[in-house]
Amino acid sequence: MNIRFGWLPALVAGLWAVDGSAKPLRVASLNLCADQLVLEMLEPVRIASVTWLARDATQSAMAEAAKGVTINYGRAEEIVPQQADLVLVGQFTAPAATAMLRRLGARIEMVEQPRDLAGVRREILRVGAILGEAERAEAIIAALDRRLGALPPPIEPRPVAALLRPNGVTAGPGSLVDDVLRVAGYENFAARLGLDRTDRLPLEALIMGRPDILVVDYRDFALPSLAQLQQRSPMVARAVPKRVVVPSWAWTCSGSAIAEAVERLAQARI
Amino acid sequence: MREWSNARLLGTLGVLTAIAAIFSLGIGTLKIPPGDIWQAAWSSEPNVIRTVLIELRLPRTALALMVGASLGLAGAAMQGFLRNPLAEPGVVGISGMAALGAVVAFYTGLASAWSFAVPIGGIVGAGIGVALLQALAGRSGSTLTLILAGIALNAFAGALTSLALNLSPNPYAVYEILFWLMGSIADRTLEHLAFAAPLMVLGWLLLLGQGRALDALSLGEDAARSLGIDLRRTTWSLVLGAALAVGASVATTGVIGFVGLVVPHLLRPLVGHRPGRLLGASALGGALLVVLADMTVRSLALGVELKIGVLTALIGAPFFLALVLRGRRAFA
Numbered sequence: 348m349n350i351r352f353g354w355l356p357a358l359v360a361g362l363w364a365v366d367g368s369a370k371p372l373r374v375a376s377l378n379l380c381a382d383q384l385v386l387e388m389l390e391p392v393r394i395a396s397v398t399w400l401a402r403d404a405t406q407s408a409m410a411e412a413a414k415g416v417t418i419n420y421g422r423a424e425e426i427v428p429q430q431a432d433l434v435l436v437g438q439f440t441a442p443a444a445t446a447m448l449r450r451l452g453a454r455i456e457m458v459e460q461p462r463d464l465a466g467v468r469r470e471i472l473r474v475g476a477i478l479g480e481a482e483r484a485e486a487i488i489a490a491l492d493r494r495l496g497a498l499p500p501p502i503e504p505r506p507v508a509a510l511l512r513p514n515g516v517t518a519g520p521g522s523l524v525d526d527v528l529r530v531a532g533y534e535n536f537a538a539r540l541g542l543d544r545t546d547r548l549p550l551e552a553l554i555m556g557r558p559d560i561l562v563v564d565y566r567d568f569a570l571p572s573l574a575q576l577q578q579r580s581p582m583v584a585r586a587v588p589k590r591v592v593v594p595s596w597a598w599t600c601s602g603s604a605i606a607e608a609v610e611r612l613a614q615a616r617i
Numbered sequence: 618m619r620e621w622s623n624a625r626l627l628g629t630l631g632v633l634t635a636i637a638a639i640f641s642l643g644i645g646t647l648k649i650p651p652g653d654i655w656q657a658a659w660s661s662e663p664n665v666i667r668t669v670l671i672e673l674r675l676p677r678t679a680l681a682l683m684v685g686a687s688l689g690l691a692g693a694a695m696q697g698f699l700r701n702p703l704a705e706p707g708v709v710g711i712s713g714m715a716a717l718g719a720v721v722a723f724y725t726g727l728a729s730a731w732s733f734a735v736p737i738g739g740i741v742g743a744g745i746g747v748a749l750l751q752a753l754a755g756r757s758g759s760t761l762t763l764i765l766a767g768i769a770l771n772a773f774a775g776a777l778t779s780l781a782l783n784l785s786p787n788p789y790a791v792y793e794i795l796f797w798l799m800g801s802i803a804d805r806t807l808e809h810l811a812f813a814a815p816l817m818v819l820g821w822l823l824l825l826g827q828g829r830a831l832d833a834l835s836l837g838e839d840a841a842r843s844l845g846i847d848l849r850r851t852t853w854s855l856v857l858g859a860a861l862a863v864g865a866s867v868a869t870t871g872v873i874g875f876v877g878l879v880v881p882h883l884l885r886p887l888v889g890h891r892p893g894r895l896l897g898a899s900a901l902g903g904a905l906l907v908v909l910a911d912m913t914v915r916s917l918a919l920g921v922e923l924k925i926g927v928l929t930a931l932i933g934a935p936f937f938l939a940l941v942l943r944g945r946r947a948f949a
Binding site for chain 1: 645646647665666668669672673723724725726728729785786787788789790792793796804806807808
């Protein structure tokens, strides 16, 4: 097997541009967060493909833009004929396709999951440099900073916000969400309970602790699931009457969408 | 084992169940001293401890009691009616069909429009299950026919449930297969209780009313008829009662298996092997078993809470094996 087809990777590698350091002309993405950075920074002609998830408005901030470009389903076989000279991947997504493309000689760059707003800025600049769009990246950062600078200043003592994700999950210190809550002028209820970065929010603690506001991370699906039942439960609404909905696409990835999350939260504070 | 009088048996089970229920209300994520709970429960002004008790712990304990009673009662009634010791809602696929009905009602969005849709879906599923079983392996059928029909029904219902969840456009639905097939009473609210409880109670009344008929049926159909039992009416009451009790239970908590098998078997010697007397005792016994099982899954510190159906299966499966071994000796 190895002997007979040993020439194959070499042949396929010929499909990719030889010079890895030059400005990539066509970029493919195998990760939802990378998709959104690519769509935000590049002209559609330079985008070989993004994942099918990028078109889903419940989890992608760039769903409209994604409708104008080719999509992939995270398989190496789809990427190979697209003649991309750079493939952006995520740390945990499509590992088999990533390994295969690496074996075939593609230039691969990994997009990191941000853990705070500083990380979001870093990632925008880093990916901007990789894509040869440093100026565009700096413009995105400048716009982001303008929006964050226009926020109402925090008031002490800070109101306590409890985040409720599907399946009763919340986010503690060390997560992007925790930092976004802080920048928006809140104290994170999960941090007060001593919870981990990703942890279950005990409902008994929610009722006893009486946070000032419930932050619901919501994706609006056509049909229901048990996972989202708690977010819509009248019992939770009775326990914490004030709530703000932040759509998942606004605070999962690096990109200018993060400003939307901070603004929504800061406005709900007033 | 010697036969116990009704007063002694029901009294003992009742007291044990009440004690278990009180302990069940006392445990949760938060450690609240019993003194505080007692004070908060009787305090005139609203307070957070009472909110936790009423909104979170009461629905959970009440559902554990009611689902346990439904499963124990339905198991005892079906075993008496089919005169077959293996007729248990979970084993013969009625719970699986109920889960299918509830899944269809919930994930198609019907439940968003009408809150009773999920329990009704469960009841329709369970009803179809009982009817199919009755047609395939009715009262005259052998244990073997019943078990084969049950395996087929279980496989069919499980496959369709998984299919329905896989087809849902909501990506979370797929991960909820485990809930429906293994059951859980975690995070159920007062609303769940309010929609399921009346239907379960209706089912109980229908089943408990058939005690005399089941006693008569243990002598054979002709004898029962000569004793003035209307077999058509009995059949309908039992089918409808089992569908209501099992359907509403499974629609609220998923499939919790083996309760209807273990409880009647343990209690049968104590009631002198009379199927009529077994009904009330099995309801109380089922309530006790499920409350204890639910307290156990909550107390085990495994990080993620174990599904209660896993625990009842761990208790029930060896029990089932013991029955098989005893049966082999009897046949040999």
